[in-house]
Each structure stands twice: as structure tokens, then as C-alpha cells.
Amino acid sequence: MPGKLKVKIVAGRHLPVMDRASDLTDAFVEVKFGNTTFKTDVYLKSLNPQWNSEWFKFEVDDEDLQDEPLQITVLDHDTYSANDAIGKVYIDIDPLLYSEAATVISGWFPIYDTIHGIRGEINVVVKVDLFNDLNRFRQSSCGVKFFCTTSIPKCYRAVIIHGFVEELVVNEDPEYQWIDRIRTPRASNEARQRLISLMSGELQRKIGLKVLEMRGNAVVGYLQCFDLEGESGLVVRAIGTACTLDKLSSPAAFLPACNSPSKEMKEIPFNEDPNPNTHSSGPSTPLKNQTYSFSPSKSYSRQSSSSDTDLSLTPKTGMGSGSAGKEGGPFKALLRQQTQSALEQREFPFFTLTAFPPGFLVHVGGVVSARSVKLLDRIHNPAFVGIMGNTRSYKLLDWNSFNSDEPETRDAWWAEIRQEIKSHAKALGCHAVVGYSESTSICEEVCILSASGTAAVLNPRFLQDGTVEGCLEQRLEENLPAGCGFCHIPYDELNMPFPAHLTYCYNCRKQKVPDVLFTTIDLPIDATVIGKGCLIQARLCRLKKKAQAEANATAISNLLPFMEYEVHTQLMNKLKLKGMNALFGLRIQITVGENMLMGLASATGVYLAALPTPGGIQIAGKTPNDGSYEQHISHMQKKINDTIAKNKELYEINPPEVSEEIIGSPIPEPRQRSRLLRSQSESSDEVTELDLSHGKKDAFVLEIDDTDAMEDVHSLLTDVPPPSGFYSCNTEIMPGINNWTSEIQMFTSVRVIRLSSLNLTNQALNKNFNDLCENLLKSLYFKLRSMIPCCLCHVNFTVSLPEDELIQVTVTAVAITFDKNQALQTTKTHVEKSLQRASTDNEELLQFPLELCSDSLPSHPFPPAKATSVDYSSFADRCSSWIELIKLKAQTIRRGSIKTTVTVEKASPMGEGNFRNRSAPPCANSTVGVVKMTPLSFIPGAKITKYLGIINMFFIRETTSLREEGGVSGFLHAFIAEVFAMVRAHVAALGGNAVVSYIMKQCVFMENPNKNQAQCLINVSGDAVVFVRESELEVVSTQQPTANCQPSCTGGEVTT
């Protein structure tokens, strides 16, 4: 009996009137956990009952503690008829299972009913007594911490980043069971809510077990998703990055950091002792002790000596030897192999993180993605339906025994995709994929599985215990420049997987960089950026014929490559139009509907100082003899040039011009030439010549040969920049802005438009979709105008096609205010600095940059998209990855070196931001009870002192009186407000005052206006935290160094 759960029901308030005669309610409460139920007394005739119950005690396995939610039902007692349910509260007790997080859950929870919404509140106190259990074969994984945050959480440091963990569980969807025909909508919704709660508990437990196996103690970047596959079931899947985290000791906890997500990390002398030996890894914390107590039989020995062995086997592969060229060559090869060895032990060297400890990310290769179209099979198991009445049978373990092949199918699908991602990354000379994510889009029985990430070379130091020797470390830091290392290409420039346009890094002049860089990660904090960033979106619709089963899947598979290509072209054009050269946080969503496919790509464009200035866009007409046409073309050209100029001004992109001249005339280096001959590609030589004649400026040529192309150009120009004082990005922090003030406003906005079926052409669709997104953004700017100057951060668009002619766009983002004056100053100094650096570099370096473009590779490294196979149980057409797309047109890439911690303070504008922020006026309204929510991993102007646990909630709301509730808008508005309220209440009950890394993962809305009905499912998650305003922190530290700053944070963290 490893745990005792104790629950006390204190009181209720604002209950609804259940007895019309008296206008009062006779309420009582049922408290249920697993199969045990307790009841309170009936509190007669009150809307504000005071039950003040005894402690209800449940003695349970910790496995159940992890899986089961605590279920509290408030009912109205009725002597003559059945008791009426008022509503329910589900409480996830997981945060109580690890010692560092919350110790008690206590507070007012909204009482929620799936038909009526929130109906009053109930005050509950929950505690857990855990007994330590030394059984190694147990199924629970209590103590493993989960974080939604996709970077190392603020008050921790990463000792080891173990890598990818994934799991999925499958069950039948209660909504599609036969019993659903006879039960009430409420019962059906509650069955679904409970099932999903159980499944996510189980999923989390299973992932936890995997983490313990890897000897980690936490999952970072945990992303859990539901696939509502309809008839074929319900899939709950999760991915994350297993880590061994160490709680930061007190001095670091005092740093007023927070703008730069990993500011604290820098203060930690990482190279001192990366080996997390129990005895030497700094102050031992309660967490640590606990972790070890779980696996007492296995001592924390060095993982293996594999790294040493590998070092001795250096010339195993020739990968790096020929190409690295410069001084760093042999070393790089060494590094690469080390990393490789560290990663090769993993099936999938994937990381869901998007921001990294300094030094972790060595090079970035570019975006890799894979998609696959699958047909969902109806795999009904009649035997299973029979036992669904029993609550325990919801558990997946049971399901597995009945239908064992099912989860494997889904597992196999994902494994296939991950394998492809892995091979794409390899082709880019990378051993790892960072910023990795997975998603699905389901329409009827067709499902598109997508995965994407950024191929990267990582520093092995964090991946294993103690692999890097001191001398290597030294060399690294000597050789590698700051702020541009991650841009350097990781692959062999002579064996490039796709044609690309390489130049010497504009920052260090030593390594090659691509001319454009696309990534799915956040901008590394040490990256040198010129000017500000901006949100860039590519939007695309394609009609498809309605079809069934395999024909449908084939149609979709055939469309996918074209969509990817066009999305990519649009992104590239828009990026150039903005005068920028890199995209961060790229997220491409392909949504499938009955009769169309939608593609929406969002990313944050920036100008990286290390990459070359992007060339302009040139328009070429196909019929040069027509005079008026020519005039039109030149008019367009002028407009485009004006826009580029305007954007450069708007985003303050003034790259130092000195560098241009020096780089201007590239002369091929003889040594390089000789090497070209050595390479297998015979055609490379010619290509190099050809490219030289082309000149340095790679003007992007748009050919206007038909109306489609015309439309494209027009649509390029229709994107309106945000009103002055507004910036937007989809990454954590806005490049170029760093002096955030403390006002934040998180919001969700949903729009659904109905297309008139008459004008369903691709162009009309595109225009509608484009207008929808643009208008939505305009509305946001207008709504938030009182916050100017401000930036919309982490703008997250999701598109779904709920019905034939409906398009739904959901946006969640956070608006953060900043101080304009300081921003201007900072950018100025920043630009000056980079100017200086550029000029000194120019004096020192007399190397000639080389341009190289091997347009015609002998063969594709990957076969193009496979044709649809006949076997349609695994019916799949993998859409071509980015690599293929890029082959067609574009340029992406990198390689290079590592940056050092030493230079960060100078180079990073964040450092200054921090300093300034400290002097910013404190926020006046830090009232008790206010819970902040943000999709970011930090809170501006504040320090996160404690993580209380993961919030992962799933709600269903249904109505049969849609008109009375204000129509679809009224219904959904109220529901989302209620979801926010429930999230805030849970956080407050845990003792927290904010949710970070908040995400609305699903918002499935269905309506039937004719029947006056609507239903909506929402799934949200985030990390509950305690934060302290920096101003308060300072007061505490200077005035009362031994007192707790806040009752809810432990003294140890805040004091001393």
C-alpha cells in the first residue's frame, strides 16, 4: 500500500438553484478515487453549503495514484426522485507525487458540468502520504518530473540530456460505443473525460518508467496529444526529452534573470564537473536523493566507457576529414564521432527542446520533416465492448490484452516516420534532431501523420556523463567564434545533400554558411541578430475531390509534395521581402478536410549577422514583347523593391556594409578546386564555374507566366505589416527586443468562416484563407492596442476543417509590453557592436570566400515519394521531406563550430535587457489570486522559484440550447473562459500564481445549428509555477536575507 490519499470537502459557494420551489439547493458531495467512494452529509437549503467534512482516506497503489484522477461530484439531494448532479471536479494528483512540487492541493475549484458549464465552486483539500517502495518491478514512476517547457526549466540545470521518450496508448472512444446510443450526452461526455484523464495518467506513468530506465529524473518538452480517430478509437500519444535535472542551488536562484531563458545556466560552471556522480555534482538536493532511492539497486555508475573507446577509433569514418578543411578539421571529426557515438545508442536521437543550454547546440543543418498518409482501420473488438461497463476496464492494460496488435500499428506508423526523419538528418551531416514535434490531421478515415524538427550537431557533453576531456574543451573555446557557430554548415560542402549557396560566415569568416537558414527551434540566445524579427506565414489551400478510402489517400498523397513545395516557396519569398535570411520556430501544419487540404506555415524571420544579405526578388515576364505587360511587370518590380526597402526600415535591418565589398568578388581557392576533383561528383567543377558567372547576388527570380503566378505575387504584397508599436513572432522571445515590462496578456481567439460553395476555386480559397488569417491578426492588433508598444509572442495558429465548407483558425499567443526607448538604445549599440566586429574581422582575415553551388547532384540521396502501395492497411505515401523541396529551388544549411560561454555576456543583447529590466518599475497589481498564463517559458520581470507540476486538462462542453447561449460564438466564448478559469483554479490550489508554457493543444468544435446543438472538446496543458517579481526579490534579498519571500516557496531557494 504505497500511498494514502486524503481528501477533505470544506464548502461550496454560488451553487445553482436546484429546487425551484425554495430557490435553494440541498447539496452533498461524492468523492471517488478508483473504485472507492465517500459521501458527505447533505447540507440542507443553501447555495453556500459548509460541509466541513472529515478526512476521506483512500489507500491506493502509487500506480493508481498516477493513473487515476480524483473525482468529486456535487449533487442535489432529492428525497423522492434520483439525486441530480450539479457538476464535477477532476483533480490530477500527480503534482503531489514528487516531493519538490506541491505538498497540498487546497482551494476553490469550479464545479463543472459538460452541459451547463461552471456551476458554482467547491473548496477542497487534498494530501498524499507516499510510502517509499523499494520494489524494482513496480509499474509506477512516481517522482519523475514532467515539464511542458521546451527548454531546461528555469530553476534547474541539466546534468545530462538523455534524449527522446515516446509512448502511446489506444482505446475505444466512448462516444462511439453502442452504449452511447442509450445514455445521456452528459454520461457520454463524462465517460470520455474520465477515460482521457485515465489514459493520460497511464501514458505519463509509462513515459516516467522509460525515463527511470534511462536513469533520468525528468521529462522536458513533454507534449501529449489526442487523436480522435472516431470509430477506430482514441489515441493518446506523448513525446518528450528525458533529462537528469539538478535543482539550482541558492545563489543562482537569486539572479534576476528571465528574459534570456537560460541566463542561469551561464552562471553554472558547467565544465567544472559535467559528471553527475553522486558525490561530486554540487549540492545534493532532495530531488536527487529521491531519485536515487528509486533505483537503489543500480548505482549511478558511468554509463559506459564507450566514449573513450570511440576516441581511440578516431579514423573510423571519413565523413569529416576531407571537407572540414580548416584548422578545426580533425578536431571536428573527433567531435562529430563523439556525438555520434553518444547518439547512436539511441534509437531516435531526437530532442523536443527548442532552446538549449549554452554550448549544447554546435551546428544546425536545417529543417527535416516527414509526412505519411494512413488509412484508419476499423478495428473493433466485440469482446471489449462487453466489459466497458466496468470502470477498471477503461485501463489500457486491459485493452491491450484484448487487442494487442492495435497500439503496435500506431507505434509502427510513428516509428517509420521517425526513421525517415533520422535519415534526413543524417543526410544533412547531423546526428540529432532538435525542436522535434509530431502532429496528426484526421478527416474521416484518412490520417496525415507529420513530424518535423531541425537537424543538428550537438555537443556530446550533455548527452552522457563525463565524455569530454578538458583539453578538448579548451580547443573548442579557442577555435570557435561566438554568435555564428550554429550557422556553420555541418555537412560536407562537396557532398551536399542538395544544391546550396555557400559563403564564408559574415561573422567569423572562417567557416561556410548557407545563404538562408530554416529551423524549428528558438533563436539561440547568443546568436547575433541585426534588427528585429517578425512573424512570417505561408498560407495555402488546395481543393481535392471527395473520395473514399484509398482513392482519397492517394489524392492526398499526390497533393502533399506540391503543397510543401508551395509553402516553402511562399516562405522564401516572404522572407526575402522582409529582407531577412533565417526562419526560427518554423511550424508547418497540413490539415486535411473532406474536399480540400490546407497548409499553414508560421515562423519568425530574422536577419542573422552571420549569413549573407538576402538578394532581392526579381520578376520576369514570359511575354517580353508586350509593352503594357512589361510596364506592368516593372511596376510590380518597383512595388516589391519598395516593400523590401520599407521592411528593412521597419525591422531596423542595417547590416554593416563593409563586409559586402570584401565578400563581393569571390575568388575560388585553388585548394578547394583540387579537392573538388577528389570528390565523386564530376559535375561539381562546372557548376562552380557557372555559379561564379552568376555573381554573388542571388536575385530570386519569380516568373510570371500565368495568372496563378500573378496571384502569388499579389498575395505577397497583401500582407500588411502590423501597426506601429506592434511586433509579432512565434518564438519565445522576439529577436531584437529585450526590455520587456511586466504586463502580459495571454489570449485565445477562434474564427470559423463558411465558404460559399459557388466560388470554390483554388484562388478563391487561397484568398479567403489569407483574408481570414490577416483579418484575425488585424483584430488582435486592434484589441490589444492599449498595450502598445508591445509584441505578440509565441503566436500559434492552428487550422482545422470541421466540415465541408468551414475553416476554423485558432490562435493562442501572449502580448507583452516593452519599453520602446530602451529598445531603440539597445539596438543601436547592438548594431554598432556588430559593425565593429565586422570591421576588425575584415582586417584580420584575408581569406577569400568561395561560392559554391552544386546544382546537379548525381542522384537524389533519397528516393522521391513512393507511389501508393496496394496494401492499404499500411497505405502510405510519404511526402517528400524538406530536403527534396529544397533540391528543387532553395538553399538552406550550415556547419561550423561551437560558441563559448565567455563571449556571451558581450554579444548577447539579453544581458543588457536583463540589467535594464531590473530597474524597470515594479508591477503594481501583483494581487493575490491573479494567475498569469503564458505560452512562454518565462514571465517577464519575474523569477520562477518553483515548478509545481504539469497541468494537463481535457474538457468537453455540449449544449442543446445553442441559440439561448448566444449562438456558436457565445457558446465557445463561454467555454474557453471556463477552461481558463479551471486552469487558474487548479494552479492556485497547487499554491502557484502562473502557468508557463501553456498550450491549447486541441480545440475541436462541432455544431449543428438546425438541431440547436454544439459540442466542443478542448485540451490544454502547461507548467504550474510560483514566480516572484524581481522587484520583490530584491527587497527580500537586501532587507531580510533569512526570511521567506512568499509562503509557498521553500526557504532554501530564496534565502541566502
Place this chain on the structure above:
Amino acid sequence: MTSELDIFVGNTTLIDEDVYRLWLDGYSVSDAVALRVRSGILEQTGATAAVLQSDTMDHYRTFHMLERLLHAPPKLLHQLIFQIPPSRQALLIERWGYYAFDEAFVREVLGKKLSKGTKKDLDDISTKTGITLKSCRRQFDNFKRVFKVVEEMRGSLVDNIQQHFLLSDRLARDYAAIVFFANNRFETGKKKLQYLSFGDFAFCAELMIQNWTLGAVDSQVDDMDVDLDKEFLQDLKELKMLVADKDLLDLHKSLVCTALRGKLGVFSEMEANFKNLSRGLVNVAAKLTHNKDVRDLFVDLVEKFVEPCRSDHWPLNDVRLFLNQYSASVHSLDGFRHQALWDRYMGTLRGCLLRLYHD
């Protein structure tokens, strides 16, 4: 392309003060959009009409959801659905005025029964005052709601209103007056009362609540501030002897005239009218036993005192001197035993009359 659904939900509920006012004033969404366009907001922000429409709809939806909570403001403080900073909550209720009301409207319904019947007349009031029907309804419902909540409550009327509706002292006093008038059904609509403002009546109501209700003598009874002290009203009949007893009346007159001779610009008019005025004031008191006459209190005061004085062009200061002397002189009437009763009556009435005496 038609927009089926369009919503914006902030973690902190966004409330636009201007739109809130438009909503309170009862404008429809399209009217509100038109008014906002006229305010020049499009030019200031560079927004389009569609954006404005969507924004206005959104705010209206939020307000509609908030309205239920505004009906019981303490709920607004404890509810969890809308995260509104406390400073904003106060603005919603008071300063930006869910509970604010229009002077023109309140004058129309002051003293009327807050019933369905009156609610039906709101159409006419709306046309007459130019206040939208929606706004009239809101104001009327506010009056009625406050009335219902405090009508049978113990303790000070103003305190109760403040506590249950979180209003400022000033606004709570106004509501107390409205409740008091509605409960006692004082006639305020007659033509000759049209010159009086809500402020005049509220002033009188406050004096009457302080001195003439049950609460004035016993603070532990229900309805203490809402109902007039019936016993007191009965006793007022005793004052009748001041005019019925001819000797007493003459003595009273001579005391007043002696004291005021040379001090009053309108002395002769006063001397000539003394008996009429005194009869008027005392008869008003004596009649207050009947509910109907209570309702006509203000009509009577204006008819019997304000109008006669005004027709003789008494300056306000002369009225004050007269009333002071008139009240004080009764203490010197040896044959009159109801000094305390007189003071309770006349003290309040004097204050009221001075307030009512203007053009």
C-alpha cells in the same frame, strides 16, 4: 465567405471603457459600431470597419456574460470565470456605471411602484427622455433589484446597499433615496413638482430616513429605514392644536412677528400670510396618518408653502429666518406639550422646505 464564429478570450478579461458605456447606454451592436466609427477610431488606429464590428460584438458578448455577475456585485469579486483586476471591477460597477443612472430617467420613476406595471411604461419614458429602452430597462431593473434585496433587511439602508452592491457612499445614498421613495410611493410626477431635481428629493429622503423612520428611534427592527414610523405619524395629529386653538395660533404669530420685525424684507407679506402658512404646515403633518396623504407630501408642501412664498417673492434667506423662528417659537408656547414631537417633525420639514424652495 461569412464569419460563423469569431471570438477573443483573454486570460485577463479585456474591457473597453467606451464600448462598455455604449453597451450600458443600450445601443445595439450596429449602432455602437456606427458611433465608434464617428468617434474617429478607425483613423486613429488604422483598423477596418470589419475589425471594429468584430471587436464590438466580442465586447458585447463579454458584457452580456458579465451582466449576470453585475446583478450581485459581491459575486463578481469571488467568481473565477473572468479574471478582472480589482481596480477594474470597481470601475465596472460604479465609476463606469452599471449602477449609474440617468437623472432624467430616475425623475420619471421616482416614487413609482417598481412593478411590472411601471416596467410597461418604460417605452413612454424612453421616448420622452431619449434614453434607449434597453438602458431604461437596466436602470429600472437595478432599482428593483436593490429594492428587493434591502427592503426587508435589518440595519442602515445605506450600509446595506453598500455592502450588497459594492457602491460608493454617494451612489448608495442615492439608491437609498430611490428605495425610500419607491416604498412610500411619494408623488413626484405632478406638474408643479417638475421643477424639482432628483437631488432635491434625495436630500429630503435622507432627512426623512434619518428622522422619521423606525430606524430613527430603534436600530434593531426590520425595514427600519424604509418605512416611516407609523406611531410618529399618528402622534402628528396632536400638532393640530397649534392651528385649531385660536389663542395658541395668535400667540405663535405674535412671537414670530416680534422676533422678525425689521429683519425680514417681506415682513408684511409674512404677517399677512402667517396663519395660512402655519395652517398649511400643521395640516400636512396631521394628514400624514393616511397613506394617500403621505404620498402627496411633496405636492402639499409645494402647494401650501413653497408656492405662496414664491408668489410673494420671498428671498431664500427670509424663508430660512422665518422657518427658524417659526420652529423655535413653539418652545415658548406654554400651552403646547408636544415639543419633542414638533422638533422631530419641523426639524426635518424645515430642511426639506429650504431645499425645495427654489425656482
